[in-house]
Amino acid sequence: MDFSWKEARQLFPNELHDFVDECYSPARLAKITDADIEKFMKGKPERTADDVLKKLPIWLRDLYDVFLPKLADKLPPQRSWDHKIELLTGKEPPYQKTRPMNPQELKVIRKWLDDNLAKGFIRESRARCAAPLLLAAKPGGGVRICQDYRGLNNITIKNRYPLPLIRETLDALCNAKVYTKLDIIAAFNKIRIAEGDIWKTAFITRFGLFETLVMPFGLCNAPATFQNYINHTLFDLLDKFCTAYLDDILIYSTDKKQHREHVREVATRLRDAGLQIDIDKCEFETTRTKYLGLIVTPGGVEMDPDKVSTILNWEPPTALRDLQRFLGFANFYRRFIRDFSKITRPLNDLLKKSTIWSWEVEHQTAFDQLKAAFSVAPVLALYDYNRKTVLETDASDWASGGVLSQYDDEGVLRPVAYFSSKHSAQECNYEIYDKELLAIIKALEEWRPELQGTQEPFEVITDHKNLEYFTTTKALNQRQVRWSEFLSGFNFRIVYRPGTKAVRPDALSRKPEDQPKRADTNDDRIKNRQRTILPEHIFDPEALAELTREVNGEFDLAAAPIDVIMPAMDKPIDELVDRAYENSEMAQDMLTALRDASTHRRWPKKWRKELRVAMADCSVIGNRIYYREKLFIPPNDQELKTQVIYPSVFISRVYCLHGTPDNVISDRGSQFISEFWRQLSDRLGVRLRHSSAFHPETDGQTERINAGIEQYLRALMNFHQDDWVDWLPLAEFAANNVTSETTGVSPFFANYGFHPKLGTEPTKPLPPNQSAAQRREFLKANNIADRFERIITQLKALATQAARRYEENANLNREDAPQYAEGQEVYSTLKQMDES
Structure with a gap:
């Protein structure tokens, strides 16, 4: 696909220096044909004043001189806007040799040098640096010549002057009915290079070393310099009835009479600034125009059919760079594509550094699906700050979506933009209330410039009824408190609508491709x-x-x-x-x-x-099948010295509550391998299983549980760490209420058939006419209840984190066990065998 410099500035305004790498690669240079060279050698036909007057509207002919192309060949004067090239400390522009060219290409270079020397735009140089010249075919035929300043750009201090945001530019066009588009001739050449920096622009050719007096294409800070100049020229007119994106100027008005006054004002400003307008690229008093890669009309904005055609004809990528180009181009139009993030997810996964390039069926499917989505994209309404706005949001377990819409003059609700986003692994663990609220937060973050500071409240439509009362709810968790602070900057009203009627946001949040695959065990969200x-x-x-x-x-x-x-x-x-x-x-x-x-x-x-x-x-059945309840029993120092503590604790804490177990797994502590314990276990019908010296994994579950309990207690103990026994029952309670991924239920539920009541009731107001003692008791009781609730919440979070971390660590280096056939000879270590 071919990009002009203007298209590159529109689509990749922050990557102009990278654009040179792509646009002038060896493969690109090979595209120059004899027809391109012939067209360049002929040059553009000269336009006289009569030619210009014929193409100008009658009401603009008195300003014909600003449209004369010959005046654009004059060397601009030195001004405060001259382009400076500031280098990093200690750096020098590199010297590069000229590149070999064939006779036809040398003719092109000779003509270009003669033309620019005659205009005074370049001069011979004795600089100690040099950049080569590059030739590339123009999309419409002809040859473009550019200095390869990549070496100079790498050591240049970047100018961060901002280019206009296309989104903000479009918002300014909401009420316009008529448009005029102007294009400046060789805009960058109307800025001089600062006197002390001219030598840095030196370039080498077969015919000698030259340097440029005017700002050329290819310098990394050139767009910022010209944007600064055009903004200064049209400063008090911007966003009133005109907008300027580099050398592209769009004038918009609500009626023709007013529009002509606006066009004349802008043309006069450009003439005074020494900028000539290209009559061949102008459009006057039109109701449909192409601007910044989009088609703008009074009815809304749509994609450029030429760019859509490019997408539809794009060949499947064969390398990572090809895919980056495709997605970079497609991303420019993402606001038009419903479920854009869903469709491109397999393609984006290929861009990860940890992924090896392999174009599979799922990638081709996503590639084809995205191309198909471009062919049916809707016309989006332009956002109007004075119209009634509706924000529709919805959340599923895995993603959230939103649609920003406004009512038109006929009372029809029209979409302005679409938005969708996958939940992170942490967000997938939110409760449904917080997920629905998260969808609102994400949508407001996406459209904050449009929605923040509105005079009239806009509606936020959700299918979760409880959100209607969020603004009046007093009991908020820490996350909701943060969100509440963010929401306070918006003037909105939450409206409930049943999910069966929420078609558009539902489609964005409940997307099959955003849900984890059944076989995708690496997806943290499951x-x-x-x-x-x-x-x-x-x-x-x-x-x-x-x-x-x-x-x-x-x-x-x-x-x-x-x-x-x-x-x-x-x-x-x-x-x-x-x-x-x-x-x-x-x-x-x-x-x-x-x-x-x-x-x-x-x-x-x-x-x-x-x-x-x-x-x-069924819970009774579950008790017989699944028993993983954790019991934490702290023996004292005296009890540790005897063997009696273990059977007594076993009878009181295990046998009396759950009956006799089939097996008891333990390490090889002296208490567990004693003759006393073995004889008692035999009488009770319990099988003892001890871990071996070189296979402690036998008792791995106990070790993991102990490590988890340490984490709980570490968060609760005092500074001296001498009150851990007091906290052990709460830690046990929290550990037994963590849902097991194997059974799908917690140990508590598996044993008792119901979930325990957690947390506390909201604090009630202090009854009137209470004595001082009663008030103290009231406050003391509430403090204990509040502390209890905080502890339970903290323990549940720690338990969930521990379970996830243990699973990840266990699977990190796990390998499949070797398979042996009966009778197969194997090696066995003799290290632990009795030599006798």
């Missing part, structure tokens, strides 16, 4: 997620067939259609429980599924009650 799958045993054949057609991957009970779930309830619930007793795997899945189903509002009330009864029965 860790600690509870499975909600009803086993196929409890569905009749028709319902199961329906699920097979509808679901690809894991089945989410909460999101399933009600008519799909109903057939499963035709069988008596007692029969299901009886079958669960016979099938341990089924009991586990039923316990998880029924627990979620029993509280879901989409089920009829009488069904929820029956499900809760069934869940209680």
Whole structure:
């Protein structure tokens, strides 16, 4: 694909110096044809004053001189705007040799030198540095000549003067009905190089060494210098009825009469500034124009059909750089593409440093899908600060989305822009309330320039009803407090709309490609997620067939259609429980599924009650199958010296509550390998399993749990670390309420069939007419309750973090165990064998 300098400035305004690398690569230089050279040698036909007058509107002909191309060949005077080239300390511009060229290319160079020497734009040089010349074909035919200043740019102090944001520029056009577009002839050449820096621009050719007196294309700070100059020239007119992006100027008005006055004002300013307008690239009094790579109309903004055609004809990338170019170009139009982040996710994954380049089927599918999305992109309305605004947001477990819309003159709600974003691994752990609020936060961050400081409140539409009361809720967690501070800068009103009516934001947040793949075990977002799958045993054949057609991957009970779930309830619930007793795997899945189903509002009330009864029965099955409850027992120093403490603790804390276990796993401590303990275990029917000296992993679960308990206690103990025994029951309680990824439930729930009540009730106001003693007791009780709630919250967070970290560390260097056949000879270490 070919870019002109103007297109490069529009699409990659912050990467102009990198653009030279791409635009003038050896492959690019080879594109120059004989036809291009012939067109260059002929030159542009000279336009006389009569030619200019014929193309100008009558109402602008008295300003014809600003459109005369011959005046653009004059050397501009020295001014305070002269371009300075400041180098890094101790650096010198490099000297590079000239590059070989064929006779035809040398003719082009000779003509270019003659033309610019005649205009006084260049002169011979004796500088100690030199940059080579480069030739490239223009998109419309002809040859472009540019100095290769990459070496000079690398040691130049960058000018950070900002270029206009295209988004802000478009916002200024919201009420315009008529447009005029102007283009400045050789705009950069209308700025002189500062007197002391001219030698730094030296360039080498077959015909000698030259330096330029005017600002050339290719210098890294040239765009910033010219933008500064044009902003100064049109300063009091900008964003009133004109905008200037480098040498592209757009004048906009609400009616033709006013528009002509505006155009004349701008043309006069340009003439006074010594800038000539290219009559061949102007458009006067039009209602549709191409500006900054977009098509602007009174009805909104749309993509340039030429650029869309380029996307549709783009060949699949064969290397990383090709993919970067494609995504860089496509990203310019992302506000037009619904689900842009979803579509490009497989392609963006290829850009990661840790990923080896391999173009697979999923990448080709995403590539084709993005091209197809470009062919059906909508016309977006221009944002109008005076129109009623609506922000629609929605969040799923994995992503959030938003649509910014405004009502037009006919009362039709039209989209202004789309936004979607995947949740991070941490955000996926938020509760649904915080996820829905996060969707609002992200959308407001994306469109903060448009929405902050509005006079009239805009509507934020969500399908989560509880968010309606967020602004009046007094009890906020720390995260919500931070968000509340951010939201205070916006004038908005939250409006509830049922999810069945929230089509547009739902499509952006509930995207299959944003959800983790079933086989993608490295996706952090699926860790600690509870499975909600009803086993196929409890569905009749028709319902199961329906699920097979509808679901690809894991089945989410909460999101399933009600008519799909109903057939499963035709069988008596007692029969299901009886079958669960016979099938341990089924009991586990039923316990998880029924627990979620029993509280879901989409089920009829009488069904929820029956499900809760069934869940209680299943929890008994779960007790028989899954037992991982953690017991933390602190013996004192005296008890450690005896062997009696272990059987006594075993009887009081294990046997009396849970019965006799089948196995007891321990290390080889003297208490656990004593004859006393072995004889007692034999009588109780308990099998002892001890870890070996060179395989401590046998008791690895105990070691991991102890390490986790240390983390809990470290967060709770006092400075002297002598009160850990007091905190041990709370640490045990927190550890037993962490959801297991294997079972989908916590140890507490697996044993008792219900979740314990956590946290505290909100603080009640102090009753009136209380004595001082009563007030002290009231405050003391509330302080204890507040502290208790903070401790439980902190312990739950630590438990979740510990579980995730242990899993990651365990899988880091884990390898598959070797497979041996019966009778196969193997090596065995003799280190621990008795030599006798």
